[in-house]
Amino acid sequence: MGTAERKNFHRQTPIGNRKIAGLYIHIPFCRTKCPYCTFYSETNLSFISDYLKALFQEMEMARDQFNQLETVYIGGGTPSVLLPHQIQAILERIRQNFQLVPDAEITLEANPADLSLAYLQSLRPSGVNRLNVGFQSFDSQILKFLGRRHSLDQAISSIITSREAGFDNLGMDLIYGVPGQEMESWLATLARAVNFAPEHISCYQLTVEAGTPFASRQQKGECTLPPEDLQYNFFMKTSARLEEAGYIHYEVSNFARGMEYASRHNQKYWNHTPYLGLGPSAHSFRGNRRWWNHRLLDHYIADLSTGNAPIQSDETLTREQLGFEAFFLALRTKLGLHLKDFSEEYQQDLLATKGPMLADLSDAGYIVIQDGMLLPTRSGLAIADRLALI
Numbered sequence: 001m002g003t004a005e006r007k008n009f010h011r012q013t014p015i016g017n018r019k020i021a022g023l024y025i026h027i028p029f030c031r032t033k034c035p036y037c038t039f040y041s042e043t044n045l046s047f048i049s050d051y052l053k054a055l056f057q058e059m060e061m062a063r064d065q066f067n068q069l070e071t072v073y074i075g076g077g078t079p080s081v082l083l084p085h086q087i088q089a090i091l092e093r094i095r096q097n098f099q100l101v102p103d104a105e106i107t108l109e110a111n112p113a114d115l116s117l118a119y120l121q122s123l124r125p126s127g128v129n130r131l132n133v134g135f136q137s138f139d140s141q142i143l144k145f146l147g148r149r150h151s152l153d154q155a156i157s158s159i160i161t162s163r164e165a166g167f168d169n170l171g172m173d174l175i176y177g178v179p180g181q182e183m184e185s186w187l188a189t190l191a192r193a194v195n196f197a198p199e200h201i202s203c204y205q206l207t208v209e210a211g212t213p214f215a216s217r218q219q220k221g222e223c224t225l226p227p228e229d230l231q232y233n234f235f236m237k238t239s240a241r242l243e244e245a246g247y248i249h250y251e252v253s254n255f256a257r258g259m260e261y262a263s264r265h266n267q268k269y270w271n272h273t274p275y276l277g278l279g280p281s282a283h284s285f286r287g288n289r290r291w292w293n294h295r296l297l298d299h300y301i302a303d304l305s306t307g308n309a310p311i312q313s314d315e316t317l318t319r320e321q322l323g324f325e326a327f328f329l330a331l332r333t334k335l336g337l338h339l340k341d342f343s344e345e346y347q348q349d350l351l352a353t354k355g356p357m358l359a360d361l362s363d364a365g366y367i368v369i370q371d372g373m374l375l376p377t378r379s380g381l382a383i384a385d386r387l388a389l390i
């Protein structure tokens with residue numbers, strides 16, 4: 001896509017509607033915990049019915065603040081530990097409390113081990129129309145290292161059953177940069193993923209977060225992440241291979257087989273569209289305010305059982321802070337930033353305030369400024385987190 005085309009695309013064909021909110025529901029349950037994960041979840045599934053009761057109460061409390069929704073993203077945790085009738089009940093309650101647009105994107109995160117044909121066929125009537133499945137790798141050794149509960153056979157079988165059950169919008173989550181991983185092993189996983197022709201692929205670089213079992217193994221010297229230059233090469237080759245295969249690299253970690261398959265829900269996080277988050281640890285945003293729920297399930301249930309909103313805290317952002325976030329987030333997406341729109345919305349002329357820095361980034365090949373657009377290049381996307389701190 002050329003710069004001029006991209007400029008028009010950016011202004012006329014936004015992914016999703018910026019005026020209509022998205023809904024995120026956090027399902028705080030997993031059958032087992034992966035040693036690298038920092039998302040909040042419990043492995044005691046006997047609390048599911050208490051959680052659902054609390055969730056439905058929270059929906060009723062939030063219904064007047066967010067009446068129309070364009071996307072629903074049921075994430076976690078592992079939402080596919082819920083039975084199809086429980087997912088159906090969640091979606092029925094959403095429809096009772098909010099107005100879902102007719103072509104709403106409704107995503108369910110899932111583990112391949114849960115996706116039997118019977119499960120998927122029972123799920124279809126709920127209205128879920130997009131599956132985002134945590135495959136992570138097509139290499140058995142790496143699946144084992146990552147502590148995943150699914151096998152390679154289950155991964156492959158879940159793709160076949162998803163298609164058989166009629167799911168025509170399938171997203172694959174993959175992880176690269178695992179300790180000891182060679183480039184060939186990663187490219188083989190990527191090639192296998194492409195062979196299954198998913199509509200969406202997310203490729204995440206493994207990070208070791210404080211407090212996780214991986215962090216203590218790293219401290220003991222039992223595992224080491226690949227060096228920075230190899231991580232950079234993983235990123236650049238991933239982008240090149242997937243673009244050669246026809247995918248659009250539309251955000252640092254995300255690739256779509258056509259922009260109609262780009263995540264409409266995630267786009268809302270990246271362009272300051274309002275979103276409501278329900279469930280433990282979920283975050284919400286509207287206007288200039290962000291708020292978030294208590295992280296622990298028992299705290300969440302206790303609050304709602306006494307009629308209180310389970311909100312832990314909130315923050316109000318200044319126009320300058322919102323502008324900084326918008327700049328930071330735009331550097332992570334292929335659509336980049338329209339300088340005039342940015343200046344009108346945030347009262348900041350980036351060329352005047354950050355001119356020399358932007359010129360340096362442009363000279364170094366990290367961004368392109370052309371026809372009123374600021375666009376990250378592939379190598380700019382590779383260092384997007386650092387770019388925003390400059």
Ligand code: SF4
Pocket residue numbers: 029030032033034037038039041076077078134
């Ligand atoms: S299944 Fe997902 S949410 Fe659960 S522990 Fe593993 S990575 Fe975290």
